[in-house]
Amino acid sequence: MRRTTPLLALILVLAACGLGGETVATTGETTTTIASTTTTQSATTTTLDDGFPVTVEDMNGSVTIEDRPVSIVSLSATATEMLFAMGAGEQVVAVDEYSNYPDEAPTTTLTGFNPNIEAILTYGPDLVVASWDPGELVTGLSVFDVPVLILPTALSLDDSYTQTETLGGATGHVEEAADLVEQIKTDIQIVVDGSPVPEGLSIFHEADPTLYAASSFSFIGQLYGLLGLENVADEADADQFGFPQLSSEYLVAADPDFIFLADASLGMTPAIIALRPGWDQMSAIQNGAIATLDEDIASRWGPRVVDLLRSISDAIAEYLLTS
Amino acid sequence: MSDTKTRESIAPARVGALGWLLAFAVLAISLVWGLQSGSVDIDPLGSIGVLLDSIPGVEIEHGLNEIEQRVILEIRAPRIAMGAIVGAVLAVAGAGYQGVFRNPLADPYLLGVAAGAGLGATFVFAFEGASGVVPILAFVGGLAAVALTYVLGKSVGGRTTTSLILAGVAVAAFATAIQTFLLQRNLDTLREVYSWILGRLVTVGWGDVITLLPYAVVASVVLLIHGRLLDVLALGDDEAEALGVRVVRVRRFVVLAATLATAAAVSVSGLIGFVGLIVPHTVRLLTGWSYRVIIPLSIIYGASFLVVADLIARTAAAPAEIPIGVVTAFLGAPFFVLVLRTMRGPQ
Amino acid sequence: MIAWRDVAVTFGKTRVVGPLSLEVGRGEWLGLIGPNGAGKSTLLKAAVGVVDYEGSVDVGEHDLRRGLDIAWMPQRPRLPEEMSVSDYVLLGRTPHLGYVGGETQHDLDSVMGSLKRLDLSAFAARRLGTLSGGEAQRAVMARALAQEAPVLLLDEPTSSLDIGHAMEVLEILDELRKHDGLTVVTAVHDLTMAGRFADRLAMMASGEIVADGDASTVLTEANLLKHYGAGIRVVNNGDGPTVIPTRIERD
Numbered sequence: 001m002r003r004t005t006p007l008l009a010l011i012l013v014l015a016a017c018g019l020g021g022e023t024v025a026t027t028g029e030t031t032t033t034i035a036s037t038t039t040t041q042s043a044t045t046t047t048l049d050d051g052f053p054v055t056v057e058d059m060n061g062s063v064t065i066e067d068r069p070v071s072i073v074s075l076s077a078t079a080t081e082m083l084f085a086m087g088a089g090e091q092v093v094a095v096d097e098y099s100n101y102p103d104e105a106p107t108t109t110l111t112g113f114n115p116n117i118e119a120i121l122t123y124g125p126d127l128v129v130a131s132w133d134p135g136e137l138v139t140g141l142s143v144f145d146v147p148v149l150i151l152p153t154a155l156s157l158d159d160s161y162t163q164t165e166t167l168g169g170a171t172g173h174v175e176e177a178a179d180l181v182e183q184i185k186t187d188i189q190i191v192v193d194g195s196p197v198p199e200g201l202s203i204f205h206e207a208d209p210t211l212y213a214a215s216s217f218s219f220i221g222q223l224y225g226l227l228g229l230e231n232v233a234d235e236a237d238a239d240q241f242g243f244p245q246l247s248s249e250y251l252v253a254a255d256p257d258f259i260f261l262a263d264a265s266l267g268m269t270p271a272i273i274a275l276r277p278g279w280d281q282m283s284a285i286q287n288g289a290i291a292t293l294d295e296d297i298a299s300r301w302g303p304r305v306v307d308l309l310r311s312i313s314d315a316i317a318e319y320l321l322t323s
Numbered sequence: 324m325s326d327t328k329t330r331e332s333i334a335p336a337r338v339g340a341l342g343w344l345l346a347f348a349v350l351a352i353s354l355v356w357g358l359q360s361g362s363v364d365i366d367p368l369g370s371i372g373v374l375l376d377s378i379p380g381v382e383i384e385h386g387l388n389e390i391e392q393r394v395i396l397e398i399r400a401p402r403i404a405m406g407a408i409v410g411a412v413l414a415v416a417g418a419g420y421q422g423v424f425r426n427p428l429a430d431p432y433l434l435g436v437a438a439g440a441g442l443g444a445t446f447v448f449a450f451e452g453a454s455g456v457v458p459i460l461a462f463v464g465g466l467a468a469v470a471l472t473y474v475l476g477k478s479v480g481g482r483t484t485t486s487l488i489l490a491g492v493a494v495a496a497f498a499t500a501i502q503t504f505l506l507q508r509n510l511d512t513l514r515e516v517y518s519w520i521l522g523r524l525v526t527v528g529w530g531d532v533i534t535l536l537p538y539a540v541v542a543s544v545v546l547l548i549h550g551r552l553l554d555v556l557a558l559g560d561d562e563a564e565a566l567g568v569r570v571v572r573v574r575r576f577v578v579l580a581a582t583l584a585t586a587a588a589v590s591v592s593g594l595i596g597f598v599g600l601i602v603p604h605t606v607r608l609l610t611g612w613s614y615r616v617i618i619p620l621s622i623i624y625g626a627s628f629l630v631v632a633d634l635i636a637r638t639a640a641a642p643a644e645i646p647i648g649v650v651t652a653f654l655g656a657p658f659f660v661l662v663l664r665t666m667r668g669p670q
Numbered sequence: 671m672i673a674w675r676d677v678a679v680t681f682g683k684t685r686v687v688g689p690l691s692l693e694v695g696r697g698e699w700l701g702l703i704g705p706n707g708a709g710k711s712t713l714l715k716a717a718v719g720v721v722d723y724e725g726s727v728d729v730g731e732h733d734l735r736r737g738l739d740i741a742w743m744p745q746r747p748r749l750p751e752e753m754s755v756s757d758y759v760l761l762g763r764t765p766h767l768g769y770v771g772g773e774t775q776h777d778l779d780s781v782m783g784s785l786k787r788l789d790l791s792a793f794a795a796r797r798l799g800t801l802s803g804g805e806a807q808r809a810v811m812a813r814a815l816a817q818e819a820p821v822l823l824l825d826e827p828t829s830s831l832d833i834g835h836a837m838e839v840l841e842i843l844d845e846l847r848k849h850d851g852l853t854v855v856t857a858v859h860d861l862t863m864a865g866r867f868a869d870r871l872a873m874m875a876s877g878e879i880v881a882d883g884d885a886s887t888v889l890t891e892a893n894l895l896k897h898y899g900a901g902i903r904v905v906n907n908g909d910g911p912t913v914i915p916t917r918i919e920r921d
Contacts, residue, residue: 267453
């Protein structure tokens with residue numbers, strides 16, 4: 001009989017994998033499905049015993065996690081923030097070099113750009129989360145039976161919520177994740193309600209010194225839209241790509257009321273952009289209506305989306321007060 | 324052949340009245356066309372008018388509003404001026420290199436100035452220096468690479484052109500290797516570096532133009548002066564020496580002038596390829612072998628070529644910018660094949 | 671005049687020429703002869719500074735000014751194909767033009783004169799790439815003459831010319847040097863021709879001068895056998911020594 005127990009467990013596991021979604025449950029838990037209406041991703045979880053094994057959906061499809069992960073490696077700064085915010089921090093053993101929030105996150109020299117399978121394995125992971133797969137991340141780790149969740153850049157707030165719920169299911173924090181999402185939604189609503197923006201106030205979000213902008217079709221563009229701000233880059237984004245490249249001429253002619261800089265790390269400051277030919281006469285420059293966004297917050301789509309929205313709203317409010 | 328006819332055919336090569344007329348006409352058309360083009364629609368006559376009006380002492384009704392004026396005077400005009408200067412510099416430097424190395428396939432990046440400048444720029448991006456430092460380090464890097472090429476070339480094979488070219492290849496390869504290594508370690512800077520490498524005239528103001536101008540003028544003057552001597556070099560180092568030409572010294576002057584100007588141009592506008600190869604070679608195919616003609620015409624046609632390439636770069640996908648290095652390749656290659664075929668055809 | 675004084679040329683580790691001394695008087699024509707590899711071309715190249723050498727080369731009272739004092743016609747000249755003959759000959763005026771200067775009427779006249787002398791007037795506008803070997807060689811000589819230098823060093827100046835043209839060119843050279851007092855040194859393979867035109871012959875072998883004197887002194891069967899090693903007979907008649915190749919019977 002000792003020999004058959006592992007065999008039985010194996011059969012049950014195989015059955016669970018093979019059946020994909022539903023299981024023949026031996027305990028009282030039933031299937032729970034959390035789905036949102038306008039998303040491209042949906043999180044479906046199946047539970048057995050302590051909630052595991054569980055199957056969640058990521059960019060590539062279904063991923064099954066056998067046991068509650070206790071040594072998670074995160075190669076995505078956003079995922080790191082989500083994990084800690086939902087209380088899964090103790091299960092995280094290593095995060096990549098750019099995961100600098102929260103402070104207690106165990107930052108290492110791992111990188112999400114060019115991940116090194118061996119380096120990742122030295123942390124003994126039982127779950128790896130990343131925002132993109134350069135090629136061999138998933139396949140490389142699957143050789144060692146390590147499940148990988150690829151949660152790419154969110155295209156909308158709903159994407160962000162779905163990813164949060166996915167992580168909640170994957171780490172055994174389903175309820176906390178749901179609460180987190182609710183909190184975020186509430187906080188966002190508070191900010192939106194509390195910031196009256198006059199009709200037609202236009203902004204330009206500079207993503208990079210070669211004048212790539214974020215239009216309303218990008219994630220951050222949607223945030224500006226929530227506040228009722230108009231985006232000068234929209235007219236140049238017929239393909240709805242989200243990040244059209246503009247030119248000095250275009251911007252001088254469009255003359256946005258407010259400029260948000262997301263490329264301070266590349267050396268851009270209000271003083272420097274005023275030196276660009278033709279820019280010094282722009283309304284935003286003349287009125288000092290320029291704000292530099294915290295790039296960590298502006299480039300992520302996690303719980304601190306609220307902070308991002310708040311910083312945008314505060315900048316606008318200050319501008320409205322003084323003008 | 325009668326004596327008078329013989330005597331008539333003995334004449335040093337020169338550009339000729341028709342040659343000058345054609346060259347300047349092409350330049351004028353390019354400049355005007357460049358001024359008209361951009362993401363914002365501006366009345367053509369008005370744009371010329373506002374430019375003329377800005378000359379002190381000249382008053383012209385141009386009818387443009389304030390924004391249009393700024394676009395013309397502060398954005399387009401300096402950019403066109405810069406395009407013309409960079410184009411002229413790269414073309415004349417290419418002509419100089421082609422003369423000095425007796426090779427119509429030489430281009431101004433032959434001795435490693437491009438790889439060195441690229442490395443200098445990458446250093447700044449990789450170690451997150453201020454963006455204002457990029458041109459300086461690119462300039463220094465370009466010059467350092469060529470200096471290294473010279474030192475290496477001398478220590479290896481003496482004063483021959485072959486050893487210089489080989490040393491240039493080695494230095495360029497080395498610089499590129501270091502650059503690739505740096506990029507790999509700092510992948511997040513990849514976009515910036517490549518954007519710089521592909522060349523752009525994006526945020527160019529009159530300040531940049533004024534910075535580059537002295538280099539361009541000095542290099543052009545030096546190369547114009549050396550036109551005749553470059554023709555003598557066509558006889559080979561030995562025969563030129565026997566005719567009293569100090570070959571090593573001439574080579575040094577020409578390479579120094581061409582390199583300085585190229586490094587300065589590259590440091591401001593990134594690596595724009597093809598101009599330095601295509602323009603002088605096309606001029607040669609159309610006008611003949613003499614550098615007394617190739618050099619002045621390379622200056623003028625080089626300016627025109629890059630101004631046209633730049634206007635395509637900023638209008639073809641407006642308001643987005645196509646990197647100008649891509650445009651020069653797209654334009655240059657087929658145009659070059661066309662010229663080659665029309666030249667070889669009748670023969 | 672031109673004098674090589676204790677001149678030695680070394681390529682790498684090999685001593686190729688000298689040390690040797692050789693003096694040619696003003697208006698004299700020296701024929702430099704010797705087997706392949708003797709160092710004739712190298713000796714001439716040293717005088718125009720194309721190879722490095724020890725010792726000194728003297729052209730008289732003042733210091734040697736390259737291009738102005740010596741005109742060199744190389745054995746294998748580089749002839750840019752697209753250049754016209756007149757452009758090419760005009761390059762011979764380079765030493766007179768200074769660093770920055772351009773050509774004057776005198777320069778153009780000089781070219782005209784050179785072309786006429788070498789019977790190239792009809793070829794003035796022709797491109798070098800379209801010339802025959804002989805025509806091209808005359809163009810090279812025309813360029814050397816256009817330099818108007820008092821010393822002419824000519825390396826195989828008639829190698830591509832048929833006998834008629836070769837004699838014609840050598841006659842022109844003779845006339846010129848007598849008229850203008852030019853000093854001429856020619857390195858040649860044709861021993862008889864050398865003997866006919868040069869005032870004096872110097873034979874080189876393995877970098878040394880092994881015979882120096884007038885034609886009949888130098889062109890002896892003993893000398894020729896020793897240094898050329900071929901079956902050669904010398905016949906002396908009224909014109910001077912004539913070198914005749916003789917086929918040796920092989921048994």
